[in-house]
Amino acid sequence: xxxxxxxxxxxxxxxxxxxxxxxxxxxxxxxxxxxxxxxxxxxxxxxxxxxxxxxxxxxxxxxxxxxxxxxxxxxxxxxxxxxxxxxxxxxxxxxxxxxxxxxxxxxxxxxxxxxxxxxxxxxxxxxxxxxxxxxxxxxxxxxxxxxxxxxxxxxxxxxxxxxxxxxxxxxxxxxxxxxxxxxxxxxxxxxxxxxxxxxxxxxxxxxxxxxxxxxxxxxxxxxxxxxxxxxxxxxxxxxxxxxxxxxxxxxxxxxxxxxxxxxxxxxxxxxxxxxxxxxxxxxxxxxxxxxxxxxxxxxxxxxxxxxxxxxxxxxxxxxxxxxxxxxxxxxxxxxxx
Numbered sequence: 001x002x003x004x005x006x007x008x009x010x011x012x013x014x015x016x017x018x019x020x021x022x023x024x025x026x027x028x029x030x031x032x033x034x035x036x037x038x039x040x041x042x043x044x045x046x047x048x049x050x051x052x053x054x055x056x057x058x059x060x061x062x063x064x065x066x067x068x069x070x071x072x073x074x075x076x077x078x079x080x081x082x083x084x085x086x087x088x089x090x091x092x093x094x095x096x097x098x099x100x101x102x103x104x105x106x107x108x109x110x111x112x113x114x115x116x117x118x119x120x121x122x123x124x125x126x127x128x129x130x131x132x133x134x135x136x137x138x139x140x141x142x143x144x145x146x147x148x149x150x151x152x153x154x155x156x157x158x159x160x161x162x163x164x165x166x167x168x169x170x171x172x173x174x175x176x177x178x179x180x181x182x183x184x185x186x187x188x189x190x191x192x193x194x195x196x197x198x199x200x201x202x203x204x205x206x207x208x209x210x211x212x213x214x215x216x217x218x219x220x221x222x223x224x225x226x227x228x229x230x231x232x233x234x235x236x237x238x239x240x241x242x243x244x245x246x247x248x249x250x251x252x253x254x255x256x257x258x259x260x261x262x263x264x265x266x267x268x269x270x271x272x273x274x275x276x277x278x279x280x281x282x283x284x285x286x287x288x289x290x291x292x293x294x295x296x297x298x299x300x301x302x303x304x305x306x307x308x309x310x311x312x313x314x315x316x317x318x319x320x321x322x323x324x325x326x327x328x329x330x331x332x333x334x335x336x337x
Contacts, residue, residue, distance in 0.1 A: 001057040034085050042262075053268040062082060062084075062085040063082060063131075068084075075111045075114050076114070078114065079109075079114040079117075083100055083117055083151065086132065086133060088120060093121055093122045094122065094258065095120050095144040097154045097159065097162055098136065098154075098162045099163070100153075101162070102175070104148040105156050105179070105182070106178075106182070107160065107175050107182075108171070110171065115310055116131070116132055117132060118134045118136065119134070119136070120135075120140055121135050121137055138162075138196075140158065143155070156182060157185055158192055159179070160176055160178075161205050161209075163175045164176060164193075164205030164208050164209065166200070168204070169226070169321075173211055174219040174223060175208070176205075176208045176209050176212035177219075177221075178222075180214025181217065183214075193205050193206050197281060211225075211226070213321045216238060216290070218237065218268055220268045221266050224255070224266050225238075230311060231314060231315035232255055237256040237258060238255060238337070239252055240252065240256035240258070240263070240334045240337065241257075241334060242263065242330065243332050243335070244296060246317055250292055250332075253265060254266050256334055260322050260328045261294060261298060261325035261327035261328075262300075262301060263298050263299070263300050264302075265300065265301070296330060296332050297329040298330055300311070301321035
């Protein structure tokens with residue numbers, strides 16, 4: 001979630017490799033209807049009708065020749081509208097790919113990349129870039145094509161590698177983690193990245209795949225892992241289940257350094273949405289859980305997006321928790337997820 005997810009607005013990361021720009025994690029999208037002009041005409045709607053309805057907001061122009069029945073509620077919805085308005089005019093030699101395929105596979109995306117529908121042309125010709133459509137050229141096998149919502153789209157594994165080739169390392173790791181979390185085939189991804197060995201950006205995709213871990217459950221956790229490695233911090237366990245001395249499960253922590261007596265939590269803001277009462281209940285549950293973990297001797301360290309933006313400060317935060325901990329005083333046990 002670096003630079004952040006939906007309602008979160010983190011500052012741009014000052015580190016050279018930082019993924020700057022508003023980040024959106026894959027999720028289910030709201031329903032909508034997008035119609036081409038000829039469909040509206042077949043329903044008896046004239047050009048004058050379209051102008052009038054657009055003026056009142058009952059129709060929203062998506063792109064040339066395509067209209068939606070409601071305005072997009074998010075950048076993701078807007079891109080889905082673009083996909084729906086573009087697919088009918090795609091040729092049979094085109095398949096949705098890269099960012100557009102990532103949206104359909106519910107992989108992380110960044111708002112700055114959502115302005116154009118991205119497709120691969122399966123036959124010869126040239127790539128092109130227009131206002132709403134980016135046509136790319138790259139070899140693709142038939143097994144790397146699937147269908148989502150009736151749209152031809154690159155497979156989950158191929159999409160992750162394609163995105164890894166066009167993103168910076170941290171974003172590429174976040175995408176690879178998410179793909180593996182959605183049960184992409186690791187060996188298939190290895191074969192795919194090997195087949196792409198001559199493509200621009202493949203070194204980044206390969207490095208990100210090597211580092212990837214499908215146990216990461218959010219982009220914030222993925223970026224945290226990258227920053228831990230960059231800071232030279234001990235490698236943590238992921239998604240550790242914590243039990244008390246009687247074997248009763250207490251919590252699952254994002255990160256754990258069992259031998260050091262430390263648990264770590266990335267504090268994304270998505271868990272704190274809802275009514276004030278719902279947020280208050282969430283906060284109290286978090287506090288009660290953390291109090292119980294501390295009673296068992298664990299040191300719990302939390303961090304936010306702002307902490308990840310300062311690598312030295314982030315390292316000091318984790319190191320301070322390690323220095324404070326007393327592993328011999330920890331009661332109970334942890335087990336990997």
